[in-house]
Amino acid sequence: MESMVAMETLVSLCKRRGFIYQSSEIYGGLASAWDYGPMGVELKNRVQNFWWREMTQLHENIVGLDASILMHPRVWEASGHVENFTDPLVDCKKCKQRFRADQIPEQNMETHACPECGGELTDPRQFNLMFKTHLGPVESDASLVYLRPETAQGIYVNFKNVVQTARMRVPFGIAQVGKAFRNEITTKNFIFRTCEFEQMEMQFFIHPSEDGKWFEQWKQERFEFYKKMGIRESRMRFHQHGPGELAHYAKIAFDIEYEFPFGWKELEGIHNRTDYDLRRHMEYSKKDLTYLDDLRDGERYIPYVIETSAGLTRTVLTVLADAYDEEEVEGEKRVVMRLHPDLAPVTVGVFPLVKKDGLAELAQEVVRDLREDFTTFYDQGGAIGRRYRRQDEIGTPFGVTVDYQSKEDRTVTLRYRDSMEQVRVPIAGLHERIRQAIKEYRRVD
Ligand code: GAP
Numbered sequence: 197m198e199s200m201v202a203m204e205t206l207v208s209l210c211k212r213r214g215f216i217y218q219s220s221e222i223y224g225g226l227a228s229a230w231d232y233g234p235m236g237v238e239l240k241n242r243v244q245n246f247w248w249r250e251m252t253q254l255h256e257n258i259v260g261l262d263a264s265i266l267m268h269p270r271v272w273e274a275s276g277h278v279e280n281f282t283d284p285l286v287d288c289k290k291c292k293q294r295f296r297a298d299q300i301p302e303q304n305m306e307t308h309a310c311p312e313c314g315g316e317l318t319d320p321r322q323f324n325l326m327f328k329t330h331l332g333p334v335e336s337d338a339s340l341v342y343l344r345p346e347t348a349q350g351i352y353v354n355f356k357n358v359v360q361t362a363r364m365r366v367p368f369g370i371a372q373v374g375k376a377f378r379n380e381i382t383t384k385n386f387i388f389r390t391c392e393f394e395q396m397e398m399q400f401f402i403h404p405s406e407d408g409k410w411f412e413q414w415k416q417e418r419f420e421f422y423k424k425m426g427i428r429e430s431r432m433r434f435h436q437h438g439p440g441e442l443a444h445y446a447k448i449a450f451d452i453e454y455e456f457p458f459g460w461k462e463l464e465g466i467h468n469r470t471d472y473d474l475r476r477h478m479e480y481s482k483k484d485l486t487y488l489d490d491l492r493d494g495e496r497y498i499p500y501v502i503e504t505s506a507g508l509t510r511t512v513l514t515v516l517a518d519a520y521d522e523e524e525v526e527g528e529k530r531v532v533m534r535l536h537p538d539l540a541p542v543t544v545g546v547f548p549l550v551k552k553d554g555l556a557e558l559a560q561e562v563v564r565d566l567r568e569d570f571t572t573f574y575d576q577g578g579a580i581g582r583r584y585r586r587q588d589e590i591g592t593p594f595g596v597t598v599d600y601q602s603k604e605d606r607t608v609t610l611r612y613r614d615s616m617e618q619v620r621v622p623i624a625g626l627h628e629r630i631r632q633a634i635k636e637y638r639r640v641d
Pocket of ligand 1: 345346347348378380387388389390391392393394395397462463464465503505506507508509510511
């Protein structure tokens, strides 16, 4: 079993290579807020695109949506978030630290002793995780709005619109990617749990009698998705929610967990939300959200929903942690990010062996040709070995080196990141070679 990367090592690589920076760093940073740098934003976009393609392009019965973050405040009353989206909190009267009552040892709760300083803890009280703000210039109860804590509600309130305008028939799904906000109390472990994050959610509308079948299908499909992305299966598992863990809307819930450097944690939730959300929105909006099923002899019903809810930013952390690898090559440490080529921020690094004798010009010609189809990075600075290492650290799967022979016969060296194997390839055949290698990519442990 390969050893696991330490979080400090990963955080430091992310900063050094332009993946992720602390937010507002020049002011000392803001707790739990992170910015995605040039490599990070490419990686995040690619993770998002991978998911979007999987959900919409590869499923003819799933369509997309992009709903707004601010919604009518009644949405959150109907959804149950105003009443139920809370964490139990306790404060230490001595050191003034605040803890989630369900995350400190039971013994401390029984004795009311602070787990940090032994001081006296207050009784637990419920704290709502939704951020509030005001719409318009007057800060009153009437102008109160929330930053959405999940993207799902934007889908439910548009259910009727999508049925009517996109002519979708049950069973069908609506997929959405977007920001969500939660006033989390414990935010640590880098981008794992933050107050501002992104979700990739899909709500699948079904006939109520088929919830078992669809739940099982989505559970398996979502697990396969991460394998397809190159995540190691040995670091993934399912966890079923017990009665005390279930969200207020869920009848059954399974998490896909990943073994992060800080332990097994939730990566994605698959929930059977029944007709809870649509029913509640019917009650609160007084609009008819039932569905007339002409494939079932005109039966009218409120569809059940199987939800697949993944964190985009949390998946980025998973991909980074899973990709990190160190090995010894010729007596030196090689750090390599074994990212799936579809996710790597740069697909091909192009290097002239030396700058002179027309090699730089030929290498730039190769870049101009490749960048129509691939993200490329041109680097002519320093020893070739060091240039390879820099690309290994950001996970660039292919390196193309232009040397003196290239001038003679228009061939180049193609280097594979994972095996470090180098093959001679005609410039004219590079595209096809790289495209094929991406298609055939398999993670080697
Ligand atoms: N719509 C259902 C829902 O939001 P959830 O289990 O609360 O369910 C789904 O969240 C996913 O969103 C989680 O599995 C996780 O990947 C991500 N997520 C939740 N809270 C997060 C946070 N504070 N920071 C980063 N990601 C978060």
